[in-house]
Amino acid sequence: MLNHHVATVAARTEAIFPPSAISERTLAGAFELRGAAIHFERNVEIYGEDEPAEYFYQVVSGAVRTYKVLSDGRRQIGAFHLPGDVFGLEAGAAHGFSAEAVTDSTIRVAKRSGMIALAARDSGIAAELWASTARSLRGAQEHMLLLGRKNAEERVASFLLAMAGPACPDQVIELPMSRQDIADYLGLTIETVSRTLTHLEAKSAIELPSSRRIVVKSRASLQRLNA
Amino acid sequence: MLNHHVATVAARTEAIFPPSAISERTLAGAFELRGAAIHFERNVEIYGEDEPAEYFYQVVSGAVRTYKVLSDGRRQIGAFHLPGDVFGLEAGAAHGFSAEAVTDSTIRVAKRSGMIALAARDSGIAAELWASTARSLRGAQEHMLLLGRKNAEERVASFLLAMAGPACPDQVIELPMSRQDIADYLGLTIETVSRTLTHLEAKSAIELPSSRRIVVKSRASLQRLNA
DNA sequence: CGACGGCTTGATCCGAGTCAATCCTGGTGG
DNA sequence: CCACCAGGATTGACTCGGATCAAGCCGTCG
Numbered sequence: 001m002l003n004h005h006v007a008t009v010a011a012r013t014e015a016i017f018p019p020s021a022i023s024e025r026t027l028a029g030a031f032e033l034r035g036a037a038i039h040f041e042r043n044v045e046i047y048g049e050d051e052p053a054e055y056f057y058q059v060v061s062g063a064v065r066t067y068k069v070l071s072d073g074r075r076q077i078g079a080f081h082l083p084g085d086v087f088g089l090e091a092g093a094a095h096g097f098s099a100e101a102v103t104d105s106t107i108r109v110a111k112r113s114g115m116i117a118l119a120a121r122d123s124g125i126a127a128e129l130w131a132s133t134a135r136s137l138r139g140a141q142e143h144m145l146l147l148g149r150k151n152a153e154e155r156v157a158s159f160l161l162a163m164a165g166p167a168c169p170d171q172v173i174e175l176p177m178s179r180q181d182i183a184d185y186l187g188l189t190i191e192t193v194s195r196t197l198t199h200l201e202a203k204s205a206i207e208l209p210s211s212r213r214i215v216v217k218s219r220a221s222l223q224r225l226n227a
Numbered sequence: 228m229l230n231h232h233v234a235t236v237a238a239r240t241e242a243i244f245p246p247s248a249i250s251e252r253t254l255a256g257a258f259e260l261r262g263a264a265i266h267f268e269r270n271v272e273i274y275g276e277d278e279p280a281e282y283f284y285q286v287v288s289g290a291v292r293t294y295k296v297l298s299d300g301r302r303q304i305g306a307f308h309l310p311g312d313v314f315g316l317e318a319g320a321a322h323g324f325s326a327e328a329v330t331d332s333t334i335r336v337a338k339r340s341g342m343i344a345l346a347a348r349d350s351g352i353a354a355e356l357w358a359s360t361a362r363s364l365r366g367a368q369e370h371m372l373l374l375g376r377k378n379a380e381e382r383v384a385s386f387l388l389a390m391a392g393p394a395c396p397d398q399v400i401e402l403p404m405s406r407q408d409i410a411d412y413l414g415l416t417i418e419t420v421s422r423t424l425t426h427l428e429a430k431s432a433i434e435l436p437s438s439r440r441i442v443v444k445s446r447a448s449l450q451r452l453n454a
Numbered sequence: 455c456g457a458c459g460g461c462t463t464g465a466t467c468c469g470a471g472t473c474a475a476t477c478c479t480g481g482t483g484g
Numbered sequence: 485c486c487a488c489c490a491g492g493a494t495t496g497a498c499t500c501g502g503a504t505c506a507a508g509c510c511g512t513c514g
Contacts (some may be wrong), residue, residue: 024305061484068372070454076375078368091354091361097368119350119357126320126346126353135358140367141324145295147374148303148414152470187375192470192492209511211493215451227297379502406461419502421462437511438461 027086027128030118031058039102046088049098054088055109059083062105063176067184068097072184074148077185078140078179086132129169147187150227155186156196157225160206164216173214254313254355256347258285261337267328273315278323280317280338286310289332290403294411295324299392303374304412306366307404313359374414377454382413383423386453387433391443400441 010043042045043175046057049068057064064081066088078097080089088099090112101107121124148157159182175182179190188194197214200206204221207215216222247272264287268272273284284291291308293315305324308314317339328334346353366392373382386409390400402409406417413420424441426431432449434442443449 074376076372091358096365122346137354145303149301
């Protein structure tokens with residue numbers, strides 16, 4: 001989802017409440033209290049499609065990709081989850097897609113049954129659970145527009161703007177994911193992603209000091225591509 | 228979403244409870260009691276993107292499309308909603324996408340604020356609200372895979388199988404939507420949709436007695452295209 | 455009966471995919 | 485500290501699936 005919003009909520013929660021005063025009255029707080037923090041190494045599976053959904057997850061550090069694959073191996077990444085993001089919120093009994101660590105990541109894990117019981121008692125938690133799912137849905141809607149109707153240049157520009165977050169001149173983006181991940185997220189091939197980045201550099205919209213680092217030189221020209 | 232599941236829940240609810248005994252303990256029941264049924268004519272907007280989200284909606288009869296458009300008019304339909312389906316469930320204050328009636332439709336409308344208040348009191352309602360949103364998210368995930376990674380023939384086959392619902396030999400599909408709607412749902416052009424249908428007919432997977440009616444002759448050959 | 459809108463069909467084009475070399479570059483071991 | 489190596493990234497040549505442009509067709513409704 002590339003959602004920075006949840007991250008700030010989590011950070012704020014930690015800032016306001018010293019550890020001993022963390023409350024279960026918020027989703028982030030509930031994760032703090034009930035969740036074990038587990039470390040996953042790069043490219044390790046967190047859960048697989050159709051596995052029973054036993055836990056809910058929150059990224060503490062690192063990055064996670066959620067995706068589906070066709071039987072012949074074609075992969076579509078639905079979202080990247082960054083620190084603070086909650087994922088794996090299944091209402092049904094089984095996961096609808098798989099999740100893997102993009103980089104070495106720390107993930108807080110909370111029992112689904114416990115969280116649901118908590119939500120049944122506390123309507124505030126229930127509301128946050130719902131809101132978080134609705135936020136994911138909104139991201140998915142936006143992404144369907146990209147996948148169904150945008151060309152390669154527009155897709156890459158949208159991705160860069162989402163990764164860049166709030167405006168800031170000469171912003172440096174540190175990409176946690178490979179070109180293959182970006183391609184599978186944008187519904188393109190690595191070659192097209194690479195060519196498009198090179199092309200954007202030629203137009204001096206961005207700079208590419210290294211393959212995992214991108215400098216946004218002209219946010220405006222990226223935005224123009226977003227229609 | 229082409230979700231037949233919710234439809235059956237609604238139908239069951241009506242079957243079990245005579246009107247006077249309808250309970251607010253279920254989402255469908257809450258819609259029954261609190262929702263006004265409104266008629267929308269073909270192609271009429273139900274709500275627009277970025278409008279304040281004042282209501283939740285449930286299809287009683289007809290069909291609804293939810294979609295986003297780019298500034299130059301390119302349109303992506305995220306889901307079709309059939310009788311029983313709930314849509315427009317926004318956790319935020321504004322709608323993230325637009326909704327229009329595909330055909331003349333009756334829509335039950337319930338005040339968002341009332342429904343949220345009800346969910347705060349009744350955790351069962353809260354759970355259903357969340358489950359309904361999660362179901363939409365799952366549909367969106369599936370659709371991202373289609374839009375990002377399937378070819379034209381696979382897209383059309385997936386669509387036909389989703390519209391056909393549970394197996395049944397020589398099943399006749401009555402399409403409520405135009406070729407343009409199908410194209411905008413599948414991320415294709417009308418020409419490609421039309422050609423692909425003709426091609427599937429040539430392979431005797433389907434028959435096309437009229438443009439809004441499709442007979443599934445070989446579910447197996449459609450499924451083979453689904454990978 | 456004619457006209458209009460939605461659908462189909464055909465011809466051609468083009469953007470992204472495929473296939474095939476390189477080219478880094480970051481990590482390793484000497 | 486430097487040379488080497490492997491895997492990811494870039495670049496190029498060519499192909500191809502679906503878009504575009506352009507007629508017709510057909511069913512419906514006045």
